[in-house]
Amino acid sequence: MRMFRVTAPASVAVALVFGLFSSISPIGAAGFKQVISFGVNRAADDLDPVTQDANPNIWAYMQIYQQLVRVNAAGDGFVPDLATSWKVSADGKIWTFKLRPEAVFSTGEPVTSADVVWTFQRAHDLDGPWQWALEPMQAITALDAHTVAITLKEPFAPFLSDVSLFSNSIGSVKAFKSASHEEISNHPIGSGPYMLVDWKKGEQLTMRANPHYYVRGLPRTPELRIIYIPDDNTRTIALQSGRVDGIDYPPFSLLSALRGDPRIDVQLNPSTAVQHVLLNVTKAPLNNVKLRQALSYATDRAGIVKAVLYGNGTPATSFLPITTPFFDKGLKAYTLDLNKAQALLREAGVGSSVTLHAMVQSGNADAQTATTLLKAMWSKIGVNLEIEPLDRAAATQRMRNLDYQVYVGGWTNDVPDPSELASYEFDYVTAKSYHTGYQSAAMTALIKQGERELDTAKRRQIYYKMQELAIADAPLIWLYYAPYTDAINKNMKGFIQLATGPWIFTNVTVTQ
């Protein structure tokens, strides 16, 4: 009796918590949910298209904004977006875009050529990570309310790709003309299917259907919540327990278990992602090309794919992602060949025992595993790899200062054209050749030729040569191509992730 008297109140309290409170999922007509909840591993922190380059930001604001043209789902071409048609002059220098007259911002203001002019001028003038995309632009003019002409300094083959870049998302000149970067970031105004209604920083973005979106009936689900759940296990459990309808980046180690869950659909979406090893070529011994080639031959890419991606990827053969135009399927790339690696090491003359130092991002399990595997692989040819874990901010600073030797990283190509990646990885002026310090007059010449050659067949040959030269000079070691991984509830239909990364929620429905 005494035991009952003292334990009963506690039992009642616990029962109250379990029993009384149940969450309610709003259900709309025809059994579809009114809200899509999508769990993500990194929080958005800046929704200004021009000022930063983090995927969580880009993929979030792509629900709000539109571009003149949009990359197609396969990532190898374009579809009309705010521009219904476009043409280029015979000399390749003047691009004319006809705008969609029915497009309207979420404020109710129509989208006009003045908005395009302001957007492009801002993206051109502001010193941001995407300024290079409009560097070829000489002038932009509004010919009438719905026609824009962009004059280039010279013909530029990838220009349409650059126009499609998310940093050229069209904003409202009326709302943003005098706005600060913080105002644009905190209160984005676009003409896309969704508009931002609430942003709990570091927690959740809530978007609702843009009432003025010109496609009637879209988006099919009126509310979208992008929820920050950093822990991989928690995010996966949130999906499996039905708390969210989909998640990004389920860990490769959990894909097999998720595939076994009858409620879950695991998606491996084609991507423009390529993982690589950056080598600082400005300092000995990695300034020795024979050593770099030796390391490339000593790397078991298939083994890394198996260990890191659990087989859900492809060993890399080129610096270009497999989905990018002009990827050379016939390229004579590096394969695992320890004999060749040892022979090259001897030719390099760096001695029989070499010690290199690798940074690795702590918290990035894939990079840590890959770096550990490299240590084991390279030890077979007498190269000792010392590993130093650093958090992201510290690693980024060391990389930018060229204060490192080896660093596993990755890239997502943002446009369906090889020029962006070629420029970033091999043009020293752009980003110190992806912070490797690599400089090659021959490569720089090929980059310029690739940008100026308008004939597709000739352009292809230029990029084929570029890929061969990249293999020969080996400033990076390309490891694998990984798909984008998403896991969604099987009741969620219509979800698309573009090869360049952004999600498309416009046609998503979730049945209860």
Place this chain on the structure above:
Amino acid sequence: MLRYALGRVGQMVPIALLVTVLIFLLIKLVPGDPASAILGDRATDASVAALRHQWGLDRPIWEQYAVYMRNLATGNLGQSLRYQTPVTSMLPRRTSVTFFLIVYSLLLSVLIAVPLALVAALYRNRWPDQVIRAFMALPLASPPFWIGILLLIVFALKLRWLPAEGYGEGFADHLQHLFLPALTLSYAFASVLSRNLRSSLIDVLTTTYVDFARAKGLRGRTVLFGHVLRAAMLPIVTLVGVRLSYAIGGSVVIETVFAIPGLGSWMVDSILSRDYVVVQTLTLMFALGTMLINLTTDLVYPLFDPRVRVG
């Protein structure tokens, strides 16, 4: 007591100043530049330099500290470098979330520990006592992170009774969302609390004034709750005070695992992105919070034992 309390508050000022100096210097010594971290890999050197200049990070460190202290004195906690939002606009929600979590975990600890300790003390050395002591030893050997994941798997994944993450909307939703994280935080403390309370209860139960109360004919429940439990609580007040201070730091891991938008997860994110402004503010808050908890603990003692005097 008022004079004592005011004196203790006065002592907090130099300690708080020391904390501001220490954290200001420490965070600047950590490698990694906030402008690069926030702008990303593809930012140009010029844009990184421009942002550092905008934030005043290229000024001498003593000048940066002076600006920080001047702003602090006027209540200006600055703008989050990462989110470009005044810290004061994010602070109330984050603080309320962590406060809710800590109080919730404390209540759960007490709800679990007090009945178990009472039963264990009343049935001292008999099987209920032995079962309870064995059961409550388990949490001391289990890392909270592991317990949290287990609870998620059982209650969120398998049974689908409770949410896996987040804070929810509305009081009822908060109770539901925070139950698992609060239970994770409370579990180990409930074990310590129950063992200490059991010992304290046993000591009080054997005192002569309890025998006298029984001899007077008072009912068992009156003796237990009116005399024994109240007297046994004094050592527990100290434990609760220490625990509250510990819970502030302990919330960091739990909030990250359960995706709870509190001060702990905000601190982790801010350190990783080198958001100096937020790190400085939160560290100062944690330090002041710990000092206030210690002061409150001291002031609460006389409520349980009038013989205790403070000051």
